[in-house]
Amino acid sequence: MNPPDPRRAPPLSRRVVTGLLATALMGCGLLDAPGTPTLVSHRAGAGRFPENSRSAVIAALAAGDAALEVDLVLTRDEIPVLSHDAFLSRELCTHADGSPLPEEPVLIKDLFLAQLLEGYRCGGVADPDTPGAEVLADRLMTFTELLLLAAPFPDVTLQLDIKQDPVDTLDADTYAEVILAHWNAAMLSNPMFITATYPETLRAFEARQDVTTLRIWPNFPPGANTTLVGLGNELTRTLGFQELVQLVREADADGIAVAFQVADRAAMETVRQAGYKTALWTANKESELTLFCKWPIDYLITDYPERAPCR
């Protein structure tokens, strides 16, 4: 067989191919219907003040942030407090006298609110995940305090991330009962939605009240290798064993909140086409925020809302 000679290609067909190729390339990235995601201040804006802290909430409301995400955990006496983990973080919290916490986890479900407020302080240690944030030791904030602070800002959306899990916290029904009771008693007109990792947590809320719920995906269990967890979920989704709409329906939820590292924009668009809400977490760099501000999603979660061009 003679070696192929591209010079023998008919000029017309080559021009046709070049023209069509140029057209197809122009489509790449230019087919966007620009998104208008609502920016959500992650952990009340952990890039400015300690995560889930009173100071962070006050600063976010004063700055005019569109939406605040806070994490909720129940104490032993079933009082919701703002905390990212079911236990007090050894990295971010200390005893009230400044001494470090013991190695074994201090579970919030084992402490009464009074013990928690009197015995511990959080935010007084710099968080390596949010360099530049103010360092300010304070008592944990209660959900009731948050609702009181948010009341004068009825346009601010509240994302309540429920940190209920099968091992380290009280059960899902108790969480749903208590948190919805607090929310309803406050009679706020603020838009609000619930997020959680476990389907049973979301179902417990949906069973009690018509409330918007988003499933957090993927689930990164404490101590797990996040790269491996992300990779595993990416591959199972790519191969077709998992599908985002199916994950939403499985939890009886109204949408899904996806880690941006495993987010597939085409799949996110499918979720929206199916009538569900979408959120992306947690984009913090300017380049990330610039990109994701153009995605057609409902919520973009960030520690640094001030860095986003779609603010």
Added chain:
Amino acid sequence: MLAVLSAGVLAQAPVRFDRIDVLNEEAPSFLHYDVTTTGVYPAGTALRFVEQLKVVVTLPAEGLYLGASLRSQSLTYEGALLRTGDGRGLFWSAGLATRLLMPYAAQAGIAWRFGFMRLGIGVQAASGATWARPAWSEWQVLPTIGLGFGPNLAPGMP
């Protein structure tokens, strides 16, 4: 059905390696969406690139090709539009894409085969159908580009 059809065709004669697609026509979202995330999450883009790499073989039936990547598997037919002296040239193509043999997309386009390279462009209509959710209710239409290298066996070539 696609699996049965493929198995039947494969049973008749051995298959021949056609090419490896470094840009997969069945995964246009890689070029449209994933490449744009390179600057913010290169590891993710690299993984998606690997996922869409496709091996293509010719089937005994003339013009029929079978492709497989992690992201999809496909059955494609190519017919000649303009042939060059070596039997390659310009071809039209139409195919069905599956995810673990669950049909989810259809595409059509043209392909220019020359030397060891095949360049294809076209359009794909894709649904989110998977075995986890076998539903064809949501569709996206995207232009496609395919770029492959290999022996490049055009339909009818010995």
